[in-house]
Amino acid sequence: MIEIKNVSKWYGDFQVLNDCTSSINKGEVVVVCGPSGSGKSTLIKTVNALETIQKGEIIVNGTSLTDPATNLSKLRSTVGMVFQNFELFPHLNVTENLILAQMKVLNRTQNEALSRGLKMLERVGLKDHKNKFPGQLSGGQQQRVAIARALSMDPIIMLFDEPTSALDPEMVGEVLDVIVKLAKEGMTMMCVTHEMGFAKNVSHRVIFMDEGKIVEDTKTDEFFGDLGARTPRAKDFLSKIIRH
Amino acid sequence: MSSFFQWKIFLQDTGGGQTYLQWLISAWGWTLAVSFCSWAIAIIVGVFIGIIRTLPNKFLLFIGNTWTEVFRNIPLIIQIFIWYHVIPSIFLSLRQVPPFILVVIALGFFTSARISELVKAGMESLSKGQLQAGLALGLTRSQTYRYILLPLAFRIIIPPLTSESMNIIKNSSVAFAVSISELTMFALQAGEETSRNIEIFFATTFLYFVSAFAVNRLALYIENRLKLPGAIGGAR
Ligand SMILES: Nc1ncnc2c1ncn2[C@@H]1O[C@H](COP(=O)(O)OP(=O)(O)OP(=O)(O)O)[C@@H](O)[C@H]1O
Numbered sequence: 001m002i003e004i005k006n007v008s009k010w011y012g013d014f015q016v017l018n019d020c021t022s023s024i025n026k027g028e029v030v031v032v033c034g035p036s037g038s039g040k041s042t043l044i045k046t047v048n049a050l051e052t053i054q055k056g057e058i059i060v061n062g063t064s065l066t067d068p069a070t071n072l073s074k075l076r077s078t079v080g081m082v083f084q085n086f087e088l089f090p091h092l093n094v095t096e097n098l099i100l101a102q103m104k105v106l107n108r109t110q111n112e113a114l115s116r117g118l119k120m121l122e123r124v125g126l127k128d129h130k131n132k133f134p135g136q137l138s139g140g141q142q143q144r145v146a147i148a149r150a151l152s153m154d155p156i157i158m159l160f161d162e163p164t165s166a167l168d169p170e171m172v173g174e175v176l177d178v179i180v181k182l183a184k185e186g187m188t189m190m191c192v193t194h195e196m197g198f199a200k201n202v203s204h205r206v207i208f209m210d211e212g213k214i215v216e217d218t219k220t221d222e223f224f225g226d227l228g229a230r231t232p233r234a235k236d237f238l239s240k241i242i243r244h
Numbered sequence: 245m246s247s248f249f250q251w252k253i254f255l256q257d258t259g260g261g262q263t264y265l266q267w268l269i270s271a272w273g274w275t276l277a278v279s280f281c282s283w284a285i286a287i288i289v290g291v292f293i294g295i296i297r298t299l300p301n302k303f304l305l306f307i308g309n310t311w312t313e314v315f316r317n318i319p320l321i322i323q324i325f326i327w328y329h330v331i332p333s334i335f336l337s338l339r340q341v342p343p344f345i346l347v348v349i350a351l352g353f354f355t356s357a358r359i360s361e362l363v364k365a366g367m368e369s370l371s372k373g374q375l376q377a378g379l380a381l382g383l384t385r386s387q388t389y390r391y392i393l394l395p396l397a398f399r400i401i402i403p404p405l406t407s408e409s410m411n412i413i414k415n416s417s418v419a420f421a422v423s424i425s426e427l428t429m430f431a432l433q434a435g436e437e438t439s440r441n442i443e444i445f446f447a448t449t450f451l452y453f454v455s456a457f458a459v460n461r462l463a464l465y466i467e468n469r470l471k472l473p474g475a476i477g478g479a480r
């Protein structure tokens with residue numbers, strides 16, 4: 001469903017992505033991890049063309065992102081994205097956050113958008129908060145609304161960039177529960193996270209990045225099963241993560 | 245007091261078939277007209293220039309920056325004289341344009357440069373994540389600007405925008421330099437004719453104050469209406 005082929009990207013002289021290749025199949029849950037600054041956010045944002053690439057190719061559901069004829073807005077509407085800092089629109093209430101893009105991008109009527117949006121809100125357990133503004137919600141609630149907002153667009157894949165790392169510890173669980181439920185229902189997803197418990201229990205594959213390179217792209221059982229077979233960088237990373 | 249202030253002066257005829265009070269009111273009207281028209285131009289042009297300075301296009305950025313620097317860095321009175329004396333002597337067809345229009349353009353463009361700075365700063369103060377969130381949902385860049393970034397930036401810049409709007413009323417006094425019969429012109433001429441500078445300037449000052457104060461109150465009202473629930477100091 002998603003193919004990342006020999007992707008490289010530079011910021012000036014600095015190479016953020018170095019010849020990254022991977023692919024994600026329908027229904028697959030892939031976790032991306034690696035040390036800070038290794039290019040995880042950049043990689044995941046290239047998948048919906050929020051970051052441009054200078055070399056290589058990315059194909060989402062048969063459409064090449066590097067093809068100048070591709071309608072990027074249309075393509076992005078099929079790829080859901082959840083950000084570290086939620087990024088709800090603070091001047092719109094929860095309902096308005098849910099329906100804006102459905103109406104403007106998918107041309108749904110207000111009633112269609114509302115019924116879809118509220119269904120998703122119910123799915124993340126926040127139906128009673130539909131009239132609140134983002135500033136009136138806790139971080140965990142905001143992130144769940146952000147997930148509902150992305151789901152309202154009926155995406156074929158969901159991208160998560162550290163969805164729980166800006167949350168207070170007691171709220172991590174409620175957000176992870178929602179993501180786990182999605183994964184169990186068969187949603188295709190790519191998730192940057194340091195929650196190794198989540199990676200172990202839910203993901204099919206782990207991509208480990210370091211200095212812009214995909215160093216490992218391994219089945220989850222293997223990644224956590226046989227520490228001896230890991231690359232030194234991954235071993236080092238895992239031992240630090242597990243110790244903390 | 246009543247012997248110190250001789251307010252009767254305003255009922256006196258100017259010799260031109262109207263009282264000084266009528267002249268004062270009409271001068272106030274000119275001040276408000278110059279201010280409002282300049283303000284409308286300043287907002288439209290300033291928001292437009294401010295927006296193009298935030299787009300990823302070098303050419304538009306250059307145009308926007310140049311516009312802002314030119315109109316911001318030349319004293320207002322000089323700009324008025326350029327529009328009034330210099331430009332019509334180069335483009336002869338502009339000789340027929342009434343001074344009112346020239347003043348409105350001059351004051352409007354001058355203020356547009358300042359408003360473009362506000363809009364740009366307001367947009368830049370928003371997190372890059374908001375733009376990305378809009379784009380990630382499939383909104384186009386212009387939809388993201390219209391529905392998300394501009395409404396947020398507008399809320400942030402209301403206070404300095406209020407100051408600029410009040411400044412326009414005060415700055416409109418330069419219109420007297422090209423013989424527009426607005427409040428400052430009234431004060432100078434009527435003061436000379438009647439030798440009652442105290443009353444004349446008192447009344448003039450009062451009307452400037454009332455006008456600017458009304459703008460300030462209106463802006464405060466709008467600001468309160470747009471306060472975001474849950475934001476710091478916002479509505480609940
Ligand atoms: N706009 C930019 N200009 C220049 N360098 C950038 C820019 N954005 C990111 N970088 C650099 O690219 C590298 C990769 O950044 P990225 O955000 O993808 O890392 P990350 O793996 O997500 O890190 P973290 O775990 O801290 O989120 C970092 O070294 C960062 O400093």
Ligand SMILES: [Mg+2]
Pocket residue numbers: 040041042161162
């Ligand atoms: Mg990151």
